[in-house]
Amino acid sequence: MTERLAFYAAVLILVTVSSSPVRLLLEQSLVSHLLIQMPALVLCGWTIARRHRDAINRGRESFNVGGATGLSFALIVFSFWMLPRSVDGSVQNPLYEFAKFVTLPFAGASLALSWPKLPPLAIGILKCNLVSMMLVLSWIYTTSPSRLCNSYLRDEQDMLGQIVAVLAIGLGCLFGGSLFCGTTTIVRRKSATPIGSGGRE
Amino acid sequence: MRRTLFATCLVLAFGAAVLWWATSGLRAFTAETARRIAVLASPEPIPDVELVDGSGRSIRLSDYTGQAVIVDFIYTQCPTICVSLGDNFGRLQERIKADGVPAKLLSISFDLAQDGPRELSEYARVHGADASIWKLARPRNAGELRLLLEAYAVIVLPDGIGGFVHNAALHVVGPDGKLTGIYDLDQHNAAFLALRSFIK
Known part of the structure; x- marks a missing residue:
């Protein structure tokens, strides 16, 4: 039920952020462009694909064992849209803009299909990398002597850097905190017979 | 497993190619750098737009044919970067005079509302x-x-307080009227060397 509701909400949000007025509004500022529009596109893709993951996966499981293919695709798309050049391109060039509205939802979708299959180690690495990458980005945005995007003001670049730093620290605390008071479930063997107790009558 | 390996390699190879293209071979992460690399590699023709100077006379880029020109974009009320552009142009002017290079400087204002002949x-x-x-x-x-x-x-871009924000650079236009190089404000030495390179 919640999944169905989330699916319709995601479709609605995807249509809304793609509509011209909302698209232009969110692209007016670097902060809303990178921290609202782009994540919204990814999340919508994720939510839409999650509802139909069984149908999408059917017959294709062997191409995405351990989620490797889907994760690779998503990481490449994210790397591309992390480039200041691509952000500028999406504001200046309709082709880039179109590509953004297609690739980011697909990256979200491919992450949704792959995430449940990822080994725990990969998830840990991804979480660590996300936090450190956000801190590096924040450092670049706040300390760069010049504007990284010609289409945006310097103040917005500074503000983006500061917000990303706060988000990175928040996520770091969240991920780190879950190690101590998390919801990790210890998988027990199905036969709960204690070792050595088999012969006891 | 083999299929996944194949698909992952395919995605990674294609992705690497796209990222290589998107960064001009890992050299340009911003649009500004990309533009500079592209112009250096293949100079671009500049439209011969008619301009009007402080005394109302018409100037065209084609007036400079046979001479190299450094073009910058300014607005006269600019409190920061255009002053720096002005200082760099002043320095370039002195070097052009001292060296006798057949080159010119042209500052173009983009603030049509406020920059008249007097300004x-x-x-x-x-x-x-x-x-x-x-x-x-x-x-x-x-x-x-x-x-x-x-x-x-x-x-x-309007900065919201009556001024503008703009990417400021020294644009070197060759004697053939093509944009051949874009340099940072403090790279006036490199821009000057580019001017000299046109002397046969």
Whole structure:
């Protein structure tokens, strides 16, 4: 039920952020462009694909064992849209803009299909990398002597850097905190017979 | 497993190619750098838009045919970066004079609302522009201004407090009227060397 509701909400949000007025509004500022529009596109893709993951996966499981293919695709798309050049391109060039509205939802979708299959180690690495990458980005945005995007003001670049730093620290605390008071479930063997107790009558 | 390996390799290879293309071979992470690399590799023709200088005379880029020109974009009320551009142009002017290089300087204002002939002349006076080398001018209308800004890839944004934010650079236009190099403000030495490179 919640999944169905989330699916319709995601479709609605995807249509809304793609509509011209909302698209232009969110692209007016670097902060809303990178921290609202782009994540919204990814999340919508994720939510839409999650509802139909069984149908999408059917017959294709062997191409995405351990989620490797889907994760690779998503990481490449994210790397591309992390480039200041691509952000500028999406504001200046309709082709880039179109590509953004297609690739980011697909990256979200491919992450949704792959995430449940990822080994725990990969998830840990991804979480660590996300936090450190956000801190590096924040450092670049706040300390760069010049504007990284010609289409945006310097103040917005500074503000983006500061917000990303706060988000990175928040996520770091969240991920780190879950190690101590998390919801990790210890998988027990199905036969709960204690070792050595088999012969006891 | 084998299928996944194949698909992952395919995605990674394609992705690497796309990222290589998107960064001009890992050299350009910003649009500005990409533009500079592209112009150096293949000079681009600049539209021959008519400009008007401080005394109302018409200036065209084609007037400079056979000479190299460094073009910059300014607005005279600019409190920061254009002052720095003016200082760098002043320094370039002195070097052009001292060296006798057949080259000129041209500052183009993009603030059509506020920069009239008087403002342009005042900017020239403040920065010591010698009209035989360094001219200041503005396009005649917004349409032609847009054409110029597009050709030089200069993006002008209102800063919300009456001024503008713009990517400031020294644009070297060769004797053939093609944009051949874009340099940072403090790279006036490199821009000057580019001017000299046109002397046969």
